[in-house]
Amino acid sequence: MANGYNQDKYGDIDFYPYSMNGVNFTGKFAETYPKYWLKNLLKLNLPCPCCGKQMIPLDEVKALPAAGVFSGACLTAVNALEQFEEYMKPVEYNIMQIIKPIANKYPEIDLQELIILLSFEYESSLIASQLTLLNELKQAGENLTEKDAQELQAIIKTAKEFILKKRPVKFKRKIFLNDINEYISRIDDSETQSKLRALAEKMPTSEDSVSAFIMKYKDRSPEEIGERMLMYSAATLEHITPDSQNGEVTIWECQKCNNTRSNAPIVSQISENPQMLDNLRTHIQILIDKSIFLKNHGGNEQSKKLLDYAKAIRDEYLLNIEQYKNMAISIENEALEKLEFSEMPISKDFIKENSL
Ligand SMILES: [Zn+2]
Known part of the structure; x- marks a missing residue:
């Protein structure tokens, strides 16, 4: 270490x-x-x-990738994860229900390939919820002064371009939250401030959204995906x-x-x-x-x-x-x-x- x-x-x-x-x-x-x-x-x-x-005791969580169970066929990985299903957090539990039948259908692919396979199906639902949220943010800023409203719209427009892949890099929730919170702290109306802040926090994350989880972890190694399925339940x-x-x-x-x-x-x-x-x-x-x-x-x-x-x-x-x-x-x-x-x-x- x-x-x-x-x-x-x-x-x-x-x-x-x-x-x-x-x-x-x-x-x-x-x-x-x-x-x-x-x-x-x-x-x-x-x-x-x-x-x-x-x-779950943390050494049990760490023992699985160490033993190589996540590195090969996804069916082995899913079977190893299944014994901890009742400990899992809601998103991870829901992911389990989605991946089990697919692992049985394509037992030879690895855990990352399985998540990539799912990403074709789940990407549009993530984008839909992200765009809906941006729209709600725009509406919440209706009472702002013209200058503040324009600035908010510029942030939203940039976010939309990342989400819809008009830019070469991935949309990053953390960067978006930094930008929007920095903007919010500069506006003058405390009611709108708290409204915008609460809305911005609802931008989907892998901790509360199955599709955000899938889109984040499609780029991670099978070992990272397997460990993440259990990590939040670790003691x-x-x-x-x-x-x-x-x-x-x-x-x-x-x-x-x-x-x-x-x-x-x-x-x-x-x-x-x-x-x-x-x-x-x-x-x-x-x-x-x-x-x-x-x-x-x-x-x-x-x-x-x-x-x-x-x-x-x-x-x-x-x-x-x-x-x-x-x-x-x-x-x-x-x-x-x-x-x-x-x-x-x-x-x-x-x-x-x-x-x-
Ligand atoms: Zn707890």
Whole structure:
């Protein structure tokens, strides 16, 4: 591995495949619960505390391309992927349903060739949704001053030329969003600003659109395509309080939710996802159940350690919620109710104890 950030027992495993290589794992928490200890928790089939979906240990995701299953016949690749189907995110799951019959029909082509084959069929539906969105943007700018409206139309016209291939390079969503957001920040009408911003975000991506996925990955290697089918379901360690605010306490969370949250406070994540406190409760309950099991089977020390860990993550969430409760007081009340467990009741003055 090129980066030397992770020299512990599982140093060969990249816990942050996409964006988080610089994240810190130091401090008292990491000493008490080192990564190899946390990694054992994945054997409990924990659901992601955010979306509630089951997660795949990252080394299982990495093992497949390493074993070469994605490199040859697509039928082998699809069969290998199928065992993880229930873990997949919606777009990846839908892709699976599309590629299975084709893999049976053309078992000898590779995964990339299969996606290229599909691209002939899916390109027009992607273009149609992109053009529809550009049209909506144009309409949303109706109340702008003449000068601002002209500028918006110029951005839309350029985007359209890329989408319809009047230019030699591919349309890039990221570049389009940069251009349009830079433009939006310059206009003077806050209502139109938020309208345009929300619309621009709807430009299809491979994360939310099957046709965008197909058009993006037709240019990628079979190994990349196979890995991407599972990657967002991989378990990653997430700092409950962001690393940038010196948070130490980590919980397993799927790659997708980890990416989406970035440095946003927990309260805004919960308000966007009303199921989250229930999912978190399920996650913690599994830890508690295992702790009870260990205790009943003579593993007193590990039982206590697991319960302490469960309490540490629960209290870290409560602290974060308490800190931002002015954003949503109802979330705090709900959290105090849903994150109460008889094995680890919420201490009346937990905030005082922990914030000292
Ligand atoms: Zn998730």
